[in-house]
Amino acid sequence: MNLQTKIPLTPAANQIDYSGQLLLLGSCFAENMGRKFDYYKFPFLQNPFGIFFHPLAIENLIEKAVREASYSEADVFFLNGRWHCFDAHSDLSNASQEHLIKNLNDGLNATRDQLSKSTHIIITLGTAWVYRNIKNGSIVANCHKVPQKQFSKALLSVNGISESLQKTMKHIRSVNENVQVIFTVSPIRHLKDGFIENQRSKAHLITSLDAVLTPRAQSRGPAYFPSYEIMMDELRDYRFYKSDMVHPNDVAVDYIWEKFKDVWISEECNGVMDQVEAIQKGLQHKPFHADSKEHKEFLKSLNTKITYLQQQYPFMEFNP
Known part of the structure; x- marks a missing residue:
């Protein structure tokens, strides 16, 4: 008796290995995957402007990075004791205007550099709902608790999202023609928008991706990994959610990571990943008698293992 339907998955071409470089952009689920890549010590850059929920925020970052834009005093504002930027997550907000602007420009530089050298870019789309600044008409990446009356809320159309994703791909290809782009839709439920509204949002994201994924002439054409579908179908039970009933719990994240690994990470990495995991567990060990x-x-013995790995992969750093 089979009590679970499985989404058919096959190993991808152009898989990830330790000789590559990764760029992860997007929603909270990108952070979940980033923690896995960090744990196994893959070289990567994750969300230099913090979490992005909708595709236009991702497009804006990549476009600015590619054309070598920069931020100034005109791009930030002061509220509740901190300086903020509507293009970035509140994680970058700072009590110092100077420090915020520096961090924004450092983030643009890091994005530009990683775009040009990445072998794989993973983009996780969270929602199609956006907030438009009524004063200047721009769509923001984050509202930073600015009063709600200063924004209008809208659901991006399928065509609007498709155009944004196509522009994003064009910007990426302008600096890195051969990079493998992997799109996924976040399994995190945006229930603050409403139950029906959340489903509409996810449907718009999934449908819009068809315009980007359909052309497969390129050997490294953009691909899709079904994170959302795995959560909704294979893990269709509330025991796989955190107590907020919104975010996938650790078991769900581990499950989806294993599926991602089967598709996108080269089997040749398994031995190294096992060595890294053994070191990570050793570093977490709490002795009864430290002396x-x-x-x-x-x-x-642990230091010997770390030294051996670092000789092969100098970019690996382990924190005790």
Whole structure:
């Protein structure tokens, strides 16, 4: 008896390995995947402007990075004791205007550099709902708790999202013709928009991707990984959500990561990933007697393993 339907997945061409470079952009689920890549010590850059929920915010960042734009005092504002920018997440907000502007421009530079050298870019789309600044008509990446009356809320059309994604791909290809782009839709439920509204939003995102994914003439054409579909179908039970009933819990994230790994990470990485995991578990070990001979020998063995890996992969850094 089969009590679960499985989404058919096959290993992809142009898989990820330790010789590559990754750029992760998008919603909270991009952060979940980023933590996995960080744990296994893949070289990557994740959300230099913080979490982005909708595709226009991602397009804006990539467009600015590609044309080598920069931020100034005119692009930031002061509210509730901190400086903010509507193009970035509140994680970048700062008590110092100077520091915020520097961090924004550093983020643009880091994005530009990573775009040009990445072998893989993973873009996670969270929602099709956006907020437009009534004063200047621009769509913001984050409202920063500015009073709601200063924004109008709208659902991006399928055509509007498709055009944005096509522009994003064009910008990416202008600096990195051979990069493999992987799109996915976040399984996180945006229930603050409403139950029906959340489903409409996800439907718009999934449908709009067809315009980007259909042309397959290029050997490294954009691909789609079904994170949302795995959550909705294979994990269709509330036990796979956190207590807020919105975010996938650790079990769900691990499950989707394993599916992603089967499709997009080269089998040749398995041995290295096992070595990295053994080190990570060793670093998390809490000794009963820190000064014992056995523990000192354990630390010596662990340091030997770290040194051996770092000789092969100098970019790997381990934090005790």
